Amino acid sequence: MEPAVSTESKYGRLNNYINGGFAASSSGRSLLVFSPIDGSLLAEMPCATTGELDAAVAAAKAAFPRWSRTPIKERVQVFFRYKYLLEQHLGELAALVSEENGKTRGEAVAEIEKCIELTEFATALPNLMGGEVLEVSKGVECRAEHVPLGVVASIVPFNFPAMVPNWTIPNALALGNCMIIKPSEKVPLSVARLALLLKEAGLPDGVFNIINGDSATVEAICDHPGIDAVSFVGSTKVAKLVYRRATQNLKRCLALGGAKNHLLVLPDAQPEMTAQNVAASMSGCAGQRCMAASAMVAVGPVDDIINRICAEARRIIPGENLGAVIDRAAKERIESYITEAEQQGAKILVDGRNYVVAGKEGGTYVGPTVIDYVRPDMAVATEEIFGPVISITRVKTLDEALAIENASPYGNAASVFTQNGGYARYVIDRASAGMVGVNVGVPVPREPFSFGGWNESKFGVGDITGKSSIEFWTRLKKSTVKWNPEAGINWMS
Structure with a gap:
């Protein structure tokens, strides 16, 4: 974590993470973060300004051309290293999750272990991204391939400070996108630590950015013209609002809501x-x-x-x-x-x-x-x-x-x-x-099977993890290629 700058809380005043480094916010609005374990004050979290969101989006857009053109087999090398770092820092990460969320130690360890499994799946994405190619006529070839969307946003909840961010981070980035993530204002510490591990794993600057904030920040993300897709996990009430606002701004959106x-x-x-x-x-x-x-x-x-x-x-x-x-x-x-x-x-x-x-x-x-x-x-x-x-x-x-x-x-x-x-x-x-x-009380599918509900538990098409997530985080590019003039011209060419 960044060095604390306040003696009143354990972690001091938090910073946004933009273009590979922590940057102090100029915002006059901030929220306090308390540990539910004992009520102790953990941190002060400034709510980012629209200018700071603009800076994060600009950093992501600048990083996108090089990152998206990096072959996927090279991109996933970052996540092989990231998986190793998650394993090496499991105890530390679990302690942080427990501290800010209130989980038991065992539950927090299990959460980080799930992060490792999610990252492991992302390292296998090259095996699922071969695309399709077919000779559709003599000398005419059609190809379909998944290409990145661009700058995407992930809005995550308080109940899994590390796991839910890792529902989106490894897959979206390994598939070539650049990301803005907004952690829950109740648990902003774990995502900040993940940012440092990603940097240590070799993720280029600007590919991953953190913007802290509350509902106003969520609205700004939904409205921002530089963001191409938004994922959200939270209550059904807010999921509906996010889905409507993002899609009204012509963004792709997948919003997971509540359950009974x-x-x-x-x-x-x-x-x-x-x-x-x-x-x-x-x-x-x-x-x-x-x-x-x-x-x-x-x-x-x-x-x-x-x-x-x-x-x-x-x-x-x-x-x-x-x-x-x-x-x-x-x-x-x-x-x-x-x-x-x-x-x-x-x-x-x-x-x-x-x-x-x-x-x-x-x-x-x-x-x-x-x-x-x-x-x-x-x-x-x-x-x-x-x-x-x-x-x-x-x-x-x-x-x-x-x-x-x-x-x-x-x-x-x-x-x-x-x-x-x-x-x-x-x-x-x-x-x-x-x-x-x-005979299973919590029927969560394991990777590569995807996570996602029906009805008012999910808004949008596809699921947020597993193979289904490929469709959300990419778009199909189709090409038709003809090299031999001898093939002549017909209705297909």
């Missing part, structure tokens, strides 16, 4: 495995992930499994094996959902409200919470809570459970717990979700 993921638990489900998976899914990363299970649909008599889920939840202790939620506003919002459900007649089986971790009284923790007898129309059953909370709705049939899942406006993930292959296939075919699991 359903776990359908059938009576024949393996009890211990199901309970462990459900509890881990609802509480991992303090429930602050768009793949978290927050709505369980109990099909028929599954009380034994519900009792086991509660037992598992009681073993999850804030400050030990459960991290903090991002800030006090999030804690209050999550707890208000629990209270409202209780007032509406739901039964709180495990209550995580008003949790304080000794020695970390300034931290923002919510304990694991299990709510039973939830009606499908309650807010806790329909809205994204983004906390370690799961609601249980009871139904008699699998079709009733699927009707509840299908009625959700979201479509990120769904899972079914059963030992019956026929039931599993029935759910896979009928769930309205882009990612479906069988």
Whole structure:
């Protein structure tokens, strides 16, 4: 990190990263960054000016011709080295993620390990970029090849300070683009550290730039005429706004929104495995992930499994094996959902409200919470809570459970717990979700399979990772070539 310039916070006043170096912002607007673990002040983050965004875009545009014309096999050498650096600095990066996001140490390590996997996929892109060539007529050849877009932007959320940036950084850059990234104003430290690792790996100056800011910076990115494409990950409300604003400005856009993921638990489900998976899914990363299970649909008599889920939840202790939620506003919002459900007649089986971790009284923790007898129309059953909370709705049939899942406006993930292959296939075919699991609480595909939901969990075409991302970060160039005059002229040439 850059040397701190303030004695009031651990990391001082943060800087933008433009053209290969950190540059102090002249902005008069700034936000404070606090650790959710104990409430300590980490940094002051200035909100970049439009002139600073202009400078970042100009640096990216200047770097684009040389970088885009560098053969992809040479470009990915940067990411072989970057992967090595991620491995070498795994402990340091995990500590930073935990500090600014509130994750447990194990979750932060897993996040960096996922960054490594994402980068590993990017190093394989030359094997997927051969293009197509065909002799379409005697002496006439047609070719299709993927070429970079230009300057692209990535707007990333607070819940995965390192992983979500690496959903876009390795692929977009290895494919020949130059990038402006805007980290979440709640967790700006990890991306700054990644910038230094990319530079150490040999990434040319200007190819990767960081602009800090808030919603005004997001709007400026969507409006900037020098940016060709925008990716976004965040809430559905903001994803819609970003998608509309970016596409209105004739930019390519892929905006990933929120979720309400359903776990359908059938009576024949393996009890211990199901309970462990459900509890881990609802509480991992303090429930602050768009793949978290927050709505369980109990099909028929599954009380034994519900009792086991509660037992598992009681073993999850804030400050030990459960991290903090991002800030006090999030804690209050999550707890208000629990209270409202209780007032509406739901039964709180495990209550995580008003949790304080000794020695970390300034931290923002919510304990694991299990709510039973939830009606499908309650807010806790329909809205994204983004906390370690799961609601249980009871139904008699699998079709009733699927009707509840299908009625959700979201479509990120769904899972079914059963030992019956026929039931599993029935759910896979009928769930309205882009990612479906069988006996898996968090059905995130591994590389090279892509990440992306349906419905109001995603706006735009394609997915953000894996092979599908190639279509988003490039455009097709088609060429038709004829060299031999003897072939004559026909309708094809």
